[in-house]
Amino acid sequence: MSEVLERINRSFDEPEDEHDEVREYTLFIGPNHPGIEGNFALKLSLEGDTIVRAKTDGGYLHRGFEKLMEERLFMQNIAIVCRICVPDPDPNEENYARAVEAIAGIEVPERAKWIRVLVLELSRIASHLFTFGGHAGTIGLYTMPNWSIADRDRILDLFEELTGGRVYHIYNMPGGVRRDFPDGFERRVHEVMDYIESRLPDYDDLFFNNAILRKRAEGIGVLTSDQAIRWGATGPNLRAVGIPADLRRDDTYEVYDKLEFDIPTLTGGDALDRLLVRRKEIEESIRIVRQVVDNIPSGKVWNKQPNPLKWRVPAGDAYVRTESSKGEYAYYMVSDGGQRPYRVHVRGASTTHGVHILENLLVGTRIEDASQVMFSLDACPPEVDR
Amino acid sequence: MSTVSLVLWIIFLPFIAYFLGVLLLGWGKKYTARLQRRYGPYLFQVFFDSIKLLRKRTNISHGWMQDVSVLMLLGGTILTMYFVPFPGFHFFSQYGDFLVVMYLILVPSLGMALGVGETANPNGSIGISRALQMLAGYDIPFALAFIGMAMIHGSTNFYELILRQQELGIAGWGIVTNPFLGIAALFALHGMMGEKPFEVVIAPHEIATGPMTEMGGKYMGMMMITHALQVVVELTIFINLFLGGAENWITYIIKIFALFTIILSVNAVFGRFRVDDAVRFFWKIPLPLAVIGVIFVMI
Numbered sequence: 015m016s017e018v019l020e021r022i023n024r025s026f027d028e029p030e031d032e033h034d035e036v037r038e039y040t041l042f043i044g045p046n047h048p049g050i051e052g053n054f055a056l057k058l059s060l061e062g063d064t065i066v067r068a069k070t071d072g073g074y075l076h077r078g079f080e081k082l083m084e085e086r087l088f089m090q091n092i093a094i095v096c097r098i099c100v101p102d103p104d105p106n107e108e109n110y111a112r113a114v115e116a117i118a119g120i121e122v123p124e125r126a127k128w129i130r131v132l133v134l135e136l137s138r139i140a141s142h143l144f145t146f147g148g149h150a151g152t153i154g155l156y157t158m159p160n161w162s163i164a165d166r167d168r169i170l171d172l173f174e175e176l177t178g179g180r181v182y183h184i185y186n187m188p189g190g191v192r193r194d195f196p197d198g199f200e201r202r203v204h205e206v207m208d209y210i211e212s213r214l215p216d217y218d219d220l221f222f223n224n225a226i227l228r229k230r231a232e233g234i235g236v237l238t239s240d241q242a243i244r245w246g247a248t249g250p251n252l253r254a255v256g257i258p259a260d261l262r263r264d265d266t267y268e269v270y271d272k273l274e275f276d277i278p279t280l281t282g283g284d285a286l287d288r289l290l291v292r293r294k295e296i297e298e299s300i301r302i303v304r305q306v307v308d309n310i311p312s313g314k315v316w317n318k319q320p321n322p323l324k325w326r327v328p329a330g331d332a333y334v335r336t337e338s339s340k341g342e343y344a345y346y347m348v349s350d351g352g353q354r355p356y357r358v359h360v361r362g363a364s365t366t367h368g369v370h371i372l373e374n375l376l377v378g379t380r381i382e383d384a385s386q387v388m389f390s391l392d393a394c395p396p397e398v399d400r
Numbered sequence: 401m402s403t404v405s406l407v408l409w410i411i412f413l414p415f416i417a418y419f420l421g422v423l424l425l426g427w428g429k430k431y432t433a434r435l436q437r438r439y440g441p442y443l444f445q446v447f448f449d450s451i452k453l454l455r456k457r458t459n460i461s462h463g464w465m466q467d468v469s470v471l472m473l474l475g476g477t478i479l480t481m482y483f484v485p486f487p488g489f490h491f492f493s494q495y496g497d498f499l500v501v502m503y504l505i506l507v508p509s510l511g512m513a514l515g516v517g518e519t520a521n522p523n524g525s526i527g528i529s530r531a532l533q534m535l536a537g538y539d540i541p542f543a544l545a546f547i548g549m550a551m552i553h554g555s556t557n558f559y560e561l562i563l564r565q566q567e568l569g570i571a572g573w574g575i576v577t578n579p580f581l582g583i584a585a586l587f588a589l590h591g592m593m594g595e596k597p598f599e600v601v602i603a604p605h606e607i608a609t610g611p612m613t614e615m616g617g618k619y620m621g622m623m624m625i626t627h628a629l630q631v632v633v634e635l636t637i638f639i640n641l642f643l644g645g646a647e648n649w650i651t652y653i654i655k656i657f658a659l660f661t662i663i664l665s666v667n668a669v670f671g672r673f674r675v676d677d678a679v680r681f682f683w684k685i686p687l688p689l690a691v692i693g694v695i696f697v698m699i
Contacts, residue, residue, distance in 0.1 A: 041522050049605035063526075152605045153671030154596050160436035226597055226671040381526065382606040382674050 037061055041381065045074050049152060049385030052100075052395035054368070056388070060381060068376035068384075070369045076399040083358045088114055088188070089322035091355065096182040098360060099394040102141035104133050105338035106360075107186035109345035112267065113358075114188040116332035117349050125313040126190035127268045132203070132306045133176070133185060134268075134336070135299040139210065140169040141339035142292045142299075145392045149289055150221055152385040153230050158221045165213055168206045175199060190316030200307045207300045214296065222293055231286035235375040235387035238283060245374065246366040249341025250291045251391055255283040261337035273305050285383075285390035292339075292392070326353055340364055340392055360400045368393025401491050409489045414478050414629065417486075420656070421628025422447045424635075427657065428664050435668045446628060453621030462519040462614065469515020470615075470622040476507030477629045483558075484636050487646045490559040497556040498546050501637065502539075508626065509535070512611050519614035527610020530675045531601045537682030538591035538598075544690035545585035549574050549641055551697045562645030574642035580693030582642045587686035589638045591678070593631065595667040600675045635659055 041058045044050030053074035059067040079098050083091045095110045096103035108130060115122060143166040147159030170180040175196055177183040185192050221227060237247065239255040252259050258277045262270040278294035280287040319325060329351035335344040341363025350356040368391060375387050401409075426443040433440025442448070461467065483496045483504065496504075509531060516524035550556045552574075553564040565572045575582030591598040602609050615623055639645060639655050646652030673681065 039522055043608075047608050049608070150671065154599055154603065154605065155669075155671035157432075157436045157668050160438055164437055220669060224669075224671065226673065229677060230671065230674065380674070382600075382603065385605045 038066065043384060044071070049388075051148065051368075051388050051393060054393075054395040054398070056372075056376070056384065058376070058381070058384060063380045063382070065376050065379055065381065065384060068373045070373055070398075072369070072395060072398045074399070075396045077396075079396075079400045080358055080360060083355055085354065087322060087353055088325055088327055088355065091358070092187060093182075093184050095360075096184060097396070098362065098400050099338070099340070099364075099397050100181060101144045101394060102137050102339045103182055104137040104186070105336040105343040106345075107183065108134060108268075108336050109334050109343060110347075110358075111186040111188050112334040112336075113332045113345045113347035114327060116334060117330040117347060118188065118327045120189050120319065121317055123190050123314050123317060124269075124311050125194075126315045128306050128310040129191050129195070129315060130186060131268050131270060131273070132303060132310075133173075133183070133191075135302045135306070136169050136172060138339045139296050139299045139303075140166045140173075142296050143169075143210075145292060145339075145389065146217065146221065146289070149285075149386065149389040150227075152389050153227060155221060155224065155227070158217070161213070161220070162217065165210060168209060172199075172203060172206055175202070187316065187319075189319045190314075192316070194315045200310075203303060203307050207303055210296070211300055214293075217293070222290065228286065230383070231289065231386060231390070232282075232284060234285045234383050235379060235390055236282070236284045237371065237375060241371075241374070242283070245371050247341070247371060248363050248366070249337065249339070250295060251288055251341060251367055251371070253277065253279045254287040254291045256281040261335050261342060265335055267334075267336065269306075272309075273302050275299075275302050285386055288390045288392070295339075324353070326351060327355075338363060340394055340397070341367065360397070362394065362397025362400060364393035364395070364397035367391040368395065368398055406491055409491070410482070413481065413486065413489060417481055417629050417632045418625060420653075421630075421632045422450075424631055424656065424660050425628055428660065431661060431664050432668050435665075446624060450621050450624045450628075453624065454618055456617035456621070458617045458619070460614075460616070465518040466515045466614075466619065469511045469518070470619050470626075472511025472514070473508045473626045474622055474629075476504060476511060477626050477633060479507070480504040481629060481633050484633055485559050485562060485640055485645065486636065487649050487652045490562075493558045498550070498558055498561075498641075499556060501558070502543060502546075505633075506535075508630070515619075516611045516614070521614045523607040523609070523613045524611050526607045527601050527603075527613075530603075530607075530610065533675050533679055534591060534594075534598065534600060537679035538588040538686070541584045541682060541686035541690040542588035542592065544687070544694055545581040545588065546641060548578060548581040548690065548694045548697045551694070552577060558640050562640050565644040566647065570644070573644040578693050578696060580689045580696060584686040584690035584693060585638060585642055587682065587689075589634060590663055590666065591682060592634055593663060595663050597666075597670040597673045598678050599667075599672045600678050603672060631660070632656070 038059055038061050041060055042055060043058060044055030045053055055071035057069040057071055058065050079094060082094055091110060095106040098106050143162040147162040150158030173183055174180045177185040237255055239257060242252050242255045256279050258279045260277045263277060275298045278291055278298065280291055327349045329349055331348040333344060333346045335342055343363060344361035346359040347355055348357040372388055372391055376384055379387055422444060425446040429445060430440040430443060480501055482492045483501050485493045513528045516528050549561060553561050555561060565574060570576060594601055612623065635656050638659065643655050646655055
């Protein structure tokens, strides 16, 4: 009995620091977890329900894209780059093609430029629809992913018709695009755009105006404009803090300067605003797609290039940027005059969003919001692991 | 009730309830799938899943407490079921009233808490902690709703409550005579069933299915069987308290499917609350409704 009393007294006398290891615990989200975005992991240190430290753990998708490109012919790499971001692969193809074109001084036919814009905007819509599904899943609203991902399939149908591939298109090539529109393609694009537009009010009712989403996403993972600039946010995540930065306007490429569209911005900087900016962007992308289909000039779609097996790209380097659905997507390519790139560096938006910003925003949020904050930043893990 | 029929009921009621539970869950999957523009799985998918899981070899066990926990889950649910009147079977309800049911219905949760504690998985522990917090939310309005009904009819006996309601037809149903209590209990039932927006215990994206994280193979099979039974028991309690019970199996099946469909419809169009918001919701809406209902009864 006296021993028991002594132990109880001793436990009261112990300083609080002795229990630190009990107060704080570690929780892994991923790589095998319904709440993780792709093949990625988060190591969270928690006190109760509150995250005190967050560490991202990538590398599960590391296939050495950049190094692989140094070992393959310029033409072969077109089939590799699209795999760097599965939901939105086309900015990779766009950047790669434009980088080679810039170094080799290749002219692109006007019609091909319009087609590239069409493909990029369709890819943006498809990617945002995918993101809506992922984000809704984090709060348990599983009807939304079923709707939005099924609707995304209609865009994949268009891709299949145009490029032969649903997810990876391998369509943009240095000098243009691989093939022209099939018969009646413009009409089918209009039909799909009309359909997607008609679905937006349904999404609003189910998801964007849903009381639970508003309650859960508002004020969560708030990014201030100062932080966004300091930490290198781009794309919808930057526009959600009120900064109307968009490469399609600021450093225009292809034929974006000939098209009318707005840059949606919001000022809250929280998970909800990041989501709503993407929702508004879909409307703008639909606008762009319709203009492209209605105004596309006729002509050839590819300027023939030398035999790809013997093609030597002149020595030089180029830095090209594209506004992807995730943010600023850039390629820096160096050629030493050989048949293969000397170096290709990929600057994906997800490294800043999905690693640096995520680790900072998670501190102070609760365990139930971790997944939501991550999906609201819309990172693409293979971009981090490239 | 003759001894033979009593023994037969005792033996077969769990099987009947399980069959009904499988049908309800299968219907739930189909109905939700159609709302989500999907085809949905086979109607008896839950049954096949259970069989598949029970046939699996258990590679990881965290000790005897985990083994006991699934038995407590199943045993507690079956025991609760015996005290809830079903059409043609209300033998035990004369020996144990609603208070006994409220007590027994906690046994499965306790079993789950013990088993999950044994696994020492933090996701499971968070899930259990959430389950207990939710209990503090929905249990009080549900108990108050029952107290109100007991005051109206002057009895805590389930079977008597059903008979009193049936005397007046639909006008005598608890949800008609005192809608405040009925609506409060409906909210509480929704929380008890853990359907969205109250799906905070499982919450796959947050805590990787919480208490079920370490439950694979046979453990998961037992949990699926228990879940099918729990759905039947919880819905039947509400039907008995507020929808006039059921004179026969046909009206019972109509009522139970209709009630479950209402819950599924809400489940399909809402995300899940945070756990504190869920408890706050129960204290802000169902609890005051239940209190108003009881005050009405007292007046």
